[in-house]
Each structure stands twice: as structure tokens, then as C-alpha cells.
Amino acid sequence: MIVDHLKPPYYAVIFTTIVTDTLEGYAETAERMEELAKQQKGYLGIESARAEIGITVSYWKSLEAIVEWKNNVEHTEARNLGREQWYKKYQLRICKVEREYGFEQ
Amino acid sequence: MIVDHLKPPYYAVIFTTIVTDTLEGYAETAERMEELAKQQKGYLGIESARAEIGITVSYWKSLEAIVEWKNNVEHTEARNLGREQWYKKYQLRICKVEREYGFEQ
Numbered sequence: 001m002i003v004d005h006l007k008p009p010y011y012a013v014i015f016t017t018i019v020t021d022t023l024e025g026y027a028e029t030a031e032r033m034e035e036l037a038k039q040q041k042g043y044l045g046i047e048s049a050r051a052e053i054g055i056t057v058s059y060w061k062s063l064e065a066i067v068e069w070k071n072n073v074e075h076t077e078a079r080n081l082g083r084e085q086w087y088k089k090y091q092l093r094i095c096k097v098e099r100e101y102g103f104e105q
Numbered sequence: 106m107i108v109d110h111l112k113p114p115y116y117a118v119i120f121t122t123i124v125t126d127t128l129e130g131y132a133e134t135a136e137r138m139e140e141l142a143k144q145q146k147g148y149l150g151i152e153s154a155r156a157e158i159g160i161t162v163s164y165w166k167s168l169e170a171i172v173e174w175k176n177n178v179e180h181t182e183a184r185n186l187g188r189e190q191w192y193k194k195y196q197l198r199i200c201k202v203e204r205e206y207g208f209e210q
Contacts, residue, residue, distance in 0.1 A: 048158075050156055097200045
């Protein structure tokens with residue numbers, strides 16, 4: 001789903017990934033992480049698409065909210081599994097959203 | 106493709122879309138826009154994935170580079186076609202990338 005208009009400034013985490021061939025447990029964990037993220041303080045929304053590469057963008061009220069989510073124990077364990085098994089390569093970018101524009105037919 | 110490490114601060118444009126069923130000319134135009142963007146001053150890279158929704162993230166040296174790309178005539182025509190024919194809905198976010206982390210097996 002597209003995350004509808006939010007009021008800048010707020011933060012985005014752009015997580016771009018290439019996965020391996022050993023994806024046991026990956027889908028379940030990704031789903032669980034989305035569920036957990038939604039319970040975090042300062043969570044604003046998430047957008048995700050996968051084709052040749054995967055792009056997941058999560059939106060947060062503040063940098064503090066992102067750090068708290070990073071420090072979540074279950075999330076830390078999932079990240080370790082990700083590096084050990086699921087991700088061939090990833091890039092993670094932390095951004096401040098300064099402006100936004102929407103369109104709907 | 107994943108855009109490899111760039112040196113913050115720089116800018117990201119997160120373009121999230123839901124397309125219509127009338128996609129005549131869409132793929133060609135998307136490809137042409139990517140080609141054109143690469144020729145723009147201040148262009149750093151592009152990442153793209155489409156599943157239920159499409160997410161395209163383009164990276165730029167500065168806000169000025171993003172404004173110049175926005176004002177490109179062919180790009181403006183493509184955006185108009187996009188709103189008339191191809192996009193049911195989109196959200197566009199302009200962000201300053203403050204930090205980034207990479208991983209590769």
C-alpha cells in the first residue's frame with residue numbers, strides 16, 4: 001500500500017535488498033517485523049515492493065523512533081539472520097523527508 | 106540495481122505509484138525517463154521495483170538538481186501523461202539522506 005500524505009518533516013528509512021536463494025523463514029519474519037514495527041512509538045507507515053531488487057521504505061516521526069526500532073531485540077535478531085542467510089546485499093539509508101506531493105485520480 | 110554507497114548528505118526522491126490498466130507507452134516512457142535522468146547534472150543513481158505498488162527512488166546531489174530535472178521539458182510532458190493515463194495514485198517525497206549503511210556477503 002501507498003502511505004498517504006504525512007506532514008513533513010519526518011523520517012524515511014529506505015532499505016534496498018538483493019536476496020539469496022536460501023529464503024527459509026524470510027517471508028514469515030518480514031511479516032512479523034512489519035507487525036512489530038507498527039507497534040513502535042513514532043511509526044508512520046511502510047511501503048514495499050520486490051522485483052529484481054526489493055525496496056522497503058518505512059516512515060517515522062523522528063530519528064529517536066528509528067533508533068528505538070533498531071534496538072528492538074526481536075528486530076536485532078531478525079537483522080542478524082538477514083545478514084547470515086537472506087541478504088546477498090543491502091543498502092540502508094536514513095532520510096529526512098522535507099516535502100511531499102500526492103496525486104489521486 | 107542497488108545504488109552503492111554514496112556520501113551523505115545528498116537527496117532522494119521516493120516515488121510510490123499505483124498504475125491504471127491503460128499502460129500503453131508506459132514502459133517505453135519509463136525507460137526513456139531513466140535514460141534522460143542519467144544525463145542530468147547532479148544525478149547519482151536510481152533504484153526501482155514494482156509488485157502491488159511501484160517504488161522508484163532516484164538519488165541527487167542537491168535540491169537544485171531535482172528542480173532542474175523537474176523542469177526538463179520531456180520529463181514534464183511525461184508527468185502530464187502519467188497523471189492523465191498511467192497513474193491511479195502516487196506519492197512523491199523529497200528527502201535529505203543523512204546516513205547510510207551497506208552490507209554485501
